[in-house]
Amino acid sequence: MASISAPLKQKRSFWAFLDKPSNALIFALAYIALTLLAVVLIDRRSLWYPLMNMITTPLFLFTPLVVVSLPLGKWLKVGMFVAMLLVVMPIVGIYNPPFLELAIQISIFAGLALGLNIVVGFAGLLDLGYVAFFAVGAYLWGMFTSNADTVFMVNGWTVDGGAFYIFLILGVAAAALVGILLGLPVLRLRGDYLAIVTLGFGEVIRILARNLDAPTNFTNGAQGLSGIGVPPLPGFLIGFTESMASALGLRVDNPDALAKQLLYYLLALGMLFVIMLICSRLKDSPIGRAWTAIREDEVAAIAMGVPLVRMKLLAFASGAAFAGAIGVLYAAKQSFIDPQSFILLQSISILAMIIVGGMGNIKGVLLGAMLITIVELHTLTNLSLQFNALRNANILNIPQQLDPSKYQPLVFGVILVLMMLFRPAGLLPERSRKLELQEMREEDELQHAMEEPLRDNVLADTSTPGEK
């Protein structure tokens, strides 16, 4: 069947233009410059600022991806990518702190999505309680450093911020352990059954966090843990913040707070990078192949010598480990956590990132995490702000009930339905899934190709091309 090649589509002229490295470089620089100017220059007091911000900030956030996907020389690509992430974005962040916050959130959720991708995308084990591991990490750091009236505080078991990096490792270990504990009882389950049990597990952890305030107060219950410890702030970041602020002619009220955000940004980015590296190395190894084999056919996998129990537990544990480390960072950054931060909807939105981006594909998952986080934290919020601004200016009176940020689950639902209709394998599917879809398309085209001559001239052409 495949011997009939569909007529090669003409490359669209724009992409052909970008194929030339010099043009690609010009395009990349122009894109960066324009989006940077748009982010920096729009007037924050303008009535339409939220709407413009809603459009320009994501465009600017995508600059590293644009650089990476253009046909530039390797070192040029890496240099521009690093410069964007480590120099340009922090400076923009100092100029416009909410931007930095958004970048941190994206890195955090991208890390979570990559962790869940190991379980769901690589090993094919549908886990709806993933946020539980995130909670384990967050509560680990929270309980030991919060100033809330917990048993840790009362007995003086608390640690100070200096222990942050040790707790990152402890968070990895604790979450991996919990991952194995979850994995053990659900090993025999597949598909829908596994999804239901993991969903229940996620709720168990949340409810434990909610109720472990009595008889002994571990988690401070529904009130949550406040005043969570922060990692030590390196002096150079404060210096960088202050000098940048003065160079930009900004008056920064609290340089320490801004420098702290910068630290979280760098930490989140560093963790994301490590997680990406680990994911890609796992994927391209006997372990990754064993996971894919389990996803494809469990019986064949075990009959071919893949130890199911060990490999599934490894998938659960490594996915959980990432979430544990990120949880520690998240608790420090938020400085307040409560059980509401770890609801089922969180698990679902992390899963949505994977589905939207492309299950199993690391780049796809990153893209999905970016898009979903931007929609969730930026687009909807800015729409709400815009509506508010218009309401306050008496231009357009949109009722409060239509506040877009209240419709987040609805928007997610619509996105997922549209994805399933138009890009069921995600925006950037894994190679194999892409082939699968391509094949379906080719078959469609083949059908059209075969129908037409048949309609026109039934008798003349009896030999069917493509058959032996």
Place this chain on the structure above:
Amino acid sequence: MLLEVRNLVKSFGGIHAVRDVSLTIERSSISAIIGPNGAGKTTFFNLLTGIYKPDSGELMFDGKSLKGLRPDQVMKMGVARTFQNIRLFHNMTVLENVMVGEHSRLRISLADTLLRTAGFSKQEQRVRQKASDLLKFVGLAGKGDETAKNVPYGDQRRIEIARALASDPKLILLDEPTAGMNPNESEDAMNLFRRIRDEFGVTVVLIEHDMKVVMGISEHIDVLDYGQKIAEGTPAQIRANPRVVEAYLGRRAVEDHAEAAE
């Protein structure tokens, strides 16, 4: 004696799928297990490879008991298999499928994987090389990069065989390996089975319905019917055995046959 099965029993509820089967497989032989549909042949393979647990009986392989081992442990002991309804990893490439087959022979360490040590890279390279050699052996050279489910049916059977061979087995169990093949393809397959034995020294056991294949290749045949072993012997002995003919064709046919002969 590579494999010795004694009084193997397996029931599913009230159905006695395998009852009291005893048989032996000689080292470096090619044997066949035949029998009408539902005779318990595939169940027998599943018992051997640990997918089902026997109710009672003994399974001795190369001097060690296989009883109570998980399928991956059985594989590690040196028993590889293919499936009646081909079970490839559809969305992996042909080469990756074969590479998975070697899993039980690999040294897998998380630290090596994450650090990409020299040992890790060397092992990966070796696995890749071996997999492509095996593909060449089964006649699929150059098809390694195709997605498994896109290759033709006959080739999929060959991939399954290459995947099983990747584990360096002592015994390979082939479950209806020539099902759906035309006479020419069956001929090729038979040559392949002989080469598996001759070049790798692997003992071959096949379940087969195609009598041309069974009689043409087997040195020893065991016949199952209703979960019981009803005969064993050389192809000539089996062909002449009235119980076997009866099991396949029914009593009436045997009588008709006898009458016609008179």
